[in-house]
Amino acid sequence: MTLHDRLLALDRRWVFGVLALFVIIPLTPMFSNFSVPVTPVKEVREIYDFIEGLKPGDYILLSLDYDPGSLAELHPVAYAMLEQCFAKRLKVITLTLSQTGAQMVEEAVKDVADSCKLYHGFTPERGIDYVYLGYKPYPGLIILGMGMNFRIPFPQDYYGTTLDSIPMMRGIKNYDNVKAVINLSAGNVSDYWVADGNARYGVKLALAMTGVMAADYYPYYQSRQIFGIIGGMKGAAEYESLCKNPGTATEAMKVQVFAHVVIIIFIIIGNLAYFLGRRQTAPTQESR
Amino acid sequence: MKRQIPLVLVFVFGVLLAIQYFVPSEASQRGYEFVLDWITIIGIFAMVLGIWSQIHVGYNKIKHRSEDWQYSVVTLVSMFAMMFFGLSFFGGLHGTIFRLIYNNVFIPIQATIFSLLAFYIASASYRAFRARSAVSTVLLVAALLLMLRVIPTGPLADPINKIGNWMLLVPNLAAKRAILIGVGLGGVATALKIVLGIERSYLGKD
């Protein structure tokens, strides 16, 4: 039995075994120093560059509209982006339009604020450096209402403080006062942001979303209705790499890259074996 | 009697519900809701047939001691246990034991079976993606391109990403549309065959 015959008849358990191995290996401590070179694509870089280009004290609005089910794909973006904003000393307005996300987002924002002490030597303070407005139902109306005044849908923040008594919200009325809105979404809230926020009020908008959704929103990027798009785990890893702040997405991308490389190598091996086999059998077919 | 009445029933309800689609009036809406309800309620009775079939098949295996009969015992016992813990005495669907079993047996197995797809997608790619003919080469190249999006390819990343997105949006749309137009037509044809009684193999012979 020649090599290519063996390869063509390769028991699929080998494929399973190798794949399992290469999914587990990158997760082991051995590979904790290994990092996948990530090349950020243009639509991710544009968001990063935009935030980097802001001046300290500028306002930015993060609408974190995902639920715990999509945490794996969107949390990394939220963490990296919040930390970037805090490090730039931007004023961050956060809120969620996802019903099951309210508590999760609160924890995430607090988490990042606390960890800033470690990496940037200062702790962003609630009410001065950031606010969390919490959750309100009916995203379309909330987005329209905020276009008039943040106080219409959110008279108070998540903790019950009226917006006027929050230091950083003084004089901050509506979208005119924020430099951009970044929407992290796992559902149809992005449609509202595009249709109501951007189309009606001309909000400068960027989206981060799950991998499955991303392809559907590229037309908006093309028509410049949104200035950037971060799609799925891959986009999240790219954003983390831009922020030089590798996190869980970078970790998960290791597995993805390993697995994809393994599968592609298998496909190549299969094809090589096929062509080798064909070249050898071809003459006999002719002589027959 | 055995064959005529069912055919009449199929025709009458089929035609009525097809016409109902065009009639927005109150009577028609209520009739529509009733029929949907009826189908659900008949489904409850069908559930009895389902349990019966399951017990019947399992019992026969156990009785005849056919191969792997022990596992039929496992199935039947776990089924009855689950039904027992789902009684209102234990809190119905929100009972502690019911939920514990669901979360610690059902969910892990479910997630694991779903994750088998990761292995299967790999073995299917290895076996099937070979450049045997022009058509299979097209399939192979398209799949490879989309897989390459994930791998860091340096300067190639941007074009690969763009071509990948384009393939997901443009040819995908065309193919989906062509298939859906056919599916729409074929669906009408199939329903029509049933309603008109052209297709009646499910109604028995005698």
Place this chain on the structure above:
Amino acid sequence: MKYIILLFLTCLTLCLSQAILAQTASLDPPAEAALVPSEPPAPPSNVRVSDLPNDDGHGIQVKWNLSPDDGAGAKSVISYDIYRADTPDAPDSLWKKVGTAVLGIKSYADKGERDAGSRDYLPKHTNLYYRVYAVGAGVRSAAAAAGPVQATDDWFNDMKVPELVFCVVFLILTVRFINMAKKGADLYVRPLAGIEAIDEAIGRATEMGKPILYVLGIGTAGDIATIASFTVLGRVARKVAEYQTSMIVPCIDPVVMTIAQETVKTGYADAGRPDAYKEDSVYYVTSQQFPYVAAVNGTILREKPATNIYLGYFAAESLLLAETGVLAGSIQIAGTDQVSQLPFFVVACDYTLLGEELYAASAYLGREPLLLGTLKAQDYLKAIVLVCMIALLALRVITGADVIRKPFDMPWW
């Protein structure tokens, strides 16, 4: 498609808006009062009411002209509130708020409930009056009440004329071709590899002395793909009985199981071997997707069927089943109308019936003139669609005019 979704979402927002604005109003009135210069926006004008067309007689269409302060003037309008009452001069407490429309919107469909007991009940054949407020931040102003108007039933939904025309054309074509077929006209259909494979596969099973596994998918009896699969099942069962092989049909739904039992039984009877039918060969597994897959996968590896046929509605289990079948060395024939699952079947199975081919399969297997007639009617409609599309687009290119404008004028990259 995207526009339709957006439109739908907007409608949804409108429907839900009532509750949220009521909520925002009650949240913290002092804070709101503090931030607003209390100048109410100018009211909307020219409120018109009419019966909502194409409904069940419990809806009213309300239209108005925008307030001068909507998007222009003082730009103080946020939304419009729509109120309803039985008399035009009812006191404010008897006006019931029925809905909200966001700024820039000029109409509202007040769709009520049918049942007199429910909260949003809108009576039929009763005089009703409507009032529309322009709402600013905490302040509002109303246009004069409009009415009376009565809600009435409609007996035909004129939005559905295209479907009706289509159905009539289809029916005429079908009847015509069935008549032709009955008179003995030769209705040619090209061979389909996947369907011819079914015959071979049954023969192969006979040679090997192994059963045939027939999976009807995870759909209910209400899915058209499952119904199509029944029609194929009957013919496969007949052949199986003729060849004296056996078949296994695990089902995910009790109703599907019952119909499948009857179908297989009929197939056996058609082949003249009703005694060979075993009730246990068509059985119920469980009504959930993954447990069903686990059981069928087990069956595939244990029984090692010569042929696996997957026809019907499938979701993520397509690849799970098909790859296990490869391991068992079975010939596999699949077919589904689920576009998202076709790639997996195409990659893993020997033959795949794509979408419409699944519906055509029974006509191919039966070769009965009646069934071929419907197939021909389908083809004719497809031809009509093709010709129309090319003609209209040619017209558009030649005249340069938009014959039919569609929301697809955006870059697709």
Place this chain on the structure above:
Amino acid sequence: MTSKMAMRILTAIVALIFLVSWITKSGSGMSDSSFTNVRDGFLITFAVFLTLSIFSFLYRDNPFYKFAESLYVGISAGYWMCYGFWSTVVGNFVPRASRSLSEFFHVPYQEHADHILIYIPIIFGLILLTRLLPKIGWLSRWSLAFIIGATAGLNLTRYLRSDFISQVSNSFIPLFVDWKGVGSFISHISLAADGQFIAILSNWVIFVGVMCGLVYFFFSKEHKGAFGVASRIGIWILMITFGASFGYTVMGRISLLVGRITFLFGDWLKIL
């Protein structure tokens, strides 16, 4: 004989690992109550056992998989029956059928429901059950006829709009986007994603793709000549789509596996 022996040894080893890990697991619990610790330790270890049993299917069919499968099917069937009973029978049927039953199950009795009409499906349901009686089993076809007829009638028209009419009408796309003459087209040609060239190319691909796809699905004519070429293009477009969808799905499927691996090595062994 030897394989049976090996199987027994294997089973014994698995049982031993199971026990040991259960004991260690239940000792390291977070909760104060030792019962909850032991219980949670058992449950997570059992879940791991089941997970590994399912994975063992990848190697080959074996008693562990058979056990996990049978358990899973049984539990699923039991769960489904309970769910059907509580949601459909108690939630949907009882409130309209009888006042005393409603009170028994603590569900609000629906006063205004049409009580006579609810007996029609009950009759159909009972007729369906005649299947269990050989003599009059043929009666059950009446119920099947009702279900099939009703669903066929529903399906005859319901998907026409989404699957046929809107798909056809959405295919009328401009084939020459922003056309300002050949000169302008050539001078502005570029591969930019939002450029005119790509827009025109995309629309042509969609248009030609739909046309050729339809031709491919034509049953009445053999795929020969110009017709064959068109159907060939059609199958190419289909294959590009299938390949792309397949490749795109890989990432999501790997994520599922990562979830299971982290459960095994993180939640259970705590080594990741």
